[in-house]
Each structure stands twice: as C-alpha cells, then as structure tokens.
Amino acid sequence: MIRLIGLGLIGGAAFLAYRRFAQPRNSNAAYAPDQPHESYMDVRDAGPQAMRDEPQREWTETDEDLDESFPASDPPGGY
Incomplete structure (x- = not known):
C-alpha cells in the first residue's frame, strides 16, 4: 500500500513537472513593443x-547590413 502511494506521488510530481516545462514559451524578448510578436514566425x-x-555601442552601417540580412543564411555583401 505504501509503495502504491509513493508511486502515485512520484507520478503526480512527474506530471506537474511535465506540465510546467512542456508549455510553449514566448521567446520574443528582443522585440520592441511596436513590433509584431504574436507568433514565433514573426x-x-x-x-x-x-x-x-x-545598443551598447554606436550602431554602424555594418550592424545595419547584418541586421537587414537576418534570417538569411548569406552574409551581407557591403562590408
């Protein structure tokens, strides 16, 4: 009987941990408030x-080129 209660407690704890960590998270931390961020695809x-x-330093033309090329896989050509 004690083993059954222990197993139930372990199962309940595992279920709660799963529910806590399996939920999708909104990871749009870098977006300004006026930017679209309803979907992870935005x-x-x-x-x-x-x-x-x-920015922690002055924003340069190279920074702008790199930012404009994201999420493309090729680096910008204007450097």
Whole structure:
C-alpha cells in the first residue's frame, strides 16, 4: 500500500513537472513593443529602433547590413 502511494506521488510530481516545462514559451524578448510578436514566425524590422534594448555601442552601417540580412543564411555583401 505504501509503495502504491509513493508511486502515485512520484507520478503526480512527474506530471506537474511535465506540465510546467512542456508549455510553449514566448521567446520574443528582443522585440520592441511596436513590433509584431504574436507568433514565433514573426520577424522584427531591421535597425536599433525595432530592438527592445538600446545598443551598447554606436550602431554602424555594418550592424545595419547584418541586421537587414537576418534570417538569411548569406552574409551581407557591403562590408
């Protein structure tokens, strides 16, 4: 009887852990408030004005080129 109760407690704890960690998470932390972020497929506009946090240094033309090329796999050609 004690084993059955222990097994039930372990099963309940496993179920709660599964429910806690298996839920989809909204990972749109980098989006500015005015950027679309209802879906994980949304892509924000390029540039520092579309970022949630201010850049830590001056935004350069190379930074802009790199940001505009995302999510493409090829690097920008204007460097």
